[in-house]
Amino acid sequence: METLLDALTLYAAENLIPRFQRETAAQTRTAWHKVDRLVEQLRAPSPEADQYLEQLRSELLTIDFNHERATLRAGLSIGLELGRLV
Numbered sequence: 001m002e003t004l005l006d007a008l009t010l011y012a013a014e015n016l017i018p019r020f021q022r023e024t025a026a027q028t029r030t031a032w033h034k035v036d037r038l039v040e041q042l043r044a045p046s047p048e049a050d051q052y053l054e055q056l057r058s059e060l061l062t063i064d065f066n067h068e069r070a071t072l073r074a075g076l077s078i079g080l081e082l083g084r085l086v
Contacts (some may be wrong), residue, residue, distance in 0.1 A: 008078055016074035017067075024066040031059040031066075 021028070038056040042049055 007016045012071070012074040012078060016077055020070035020073040020077075021066065024069070028066045030065055031062045034059045039061070 038052045038059070041052045042056070046052075067081060
């Protein structure tokens with residue numbers, strides 16, 4: 001059973017998750033750009049550092065949420081496909 005789970009995980013990572021991530025690719029790319037800018041701003045001490053840090057956290061949560069959503073959809077897709085086979 002572990003081999004099947006490994007195979008399904010690999011299949012999802014290579015084929016399904018990237019497909020589902022296309023829907024949020026622009027949002028994720030924008031979030032990564034914002035993260036990069038915020039990190040640069042945090043490197044220079046400023047009174048706005050707390051605000052930048054909060055924005056950074058928010059963008060990282062957006063990126064993580066998009067990835068988790070794609071992973072969940074990949075799992076559901078595999079489950080539905082397996083359900084059709086039985």
